[in-house]
Amino acid sequence: MQIGALARRAGVSPRALRYYEEKGLLVPGRTAGGYRVYTEEHVESVRRIRILLAAGLNSDMVREILPCMVNVRRTFLFTGVVTVGRHLGKRYGNHLRHQLRRQRHRSR
Template sequence: MRIGELARRTDVSPRLLRYYEEQGLLRPVRRPSGYREYRVADVERVRRIRTLLAAGLNTTTIAEVLPCTVDTGNGLAAACPDLLTDLHRERDRITTAITELRSARTMLDTIIQATPR
């Protein structure tokens, strides 16, 4: 299928699909005409990419973990034992970011409350 069809099936823009290709997340076949040709399996691959992005992973990390994920029917799971270490590291990074954002929000609330109306 061509990029427009993949975009329609995944609700992801062609521009974003090209970006995923640049990042090594998608590997379409290039036809002699230069057109990209995607496989049916790429629909599921894009869905996995979107799930991992929603989980807070960047595309570099996704490129590493994507081959080691499986769909359990209830979501993605790690298929490679070593992957859990990477996922825990990413979870810790996200937890730290949440803590820092909460602190920033508290400081901002203090400034807002101290400001005369």
């Protein structure tokens, strides 16, 4: 799908998608003509990015944490809190756990 379709599916603007790409959070494929091409996995990635940004994390933290998230029954779980917490420092690991819990409660 192209950028406009992804934007509609994920509930963000095309500009936001280009920003996520610029920050290294989203990596689209490219056609021979240079157009961005996205898959269903990109829709899920954008949803995860939005959750982490809404939790108060900056784009650098999101870039490191994003690979540790999985989608299970439409609930986003953080699978490597301890490992990533050590990597980012205990302060960020605790902050992330707290913010993700808060975000999950809001979405219920």
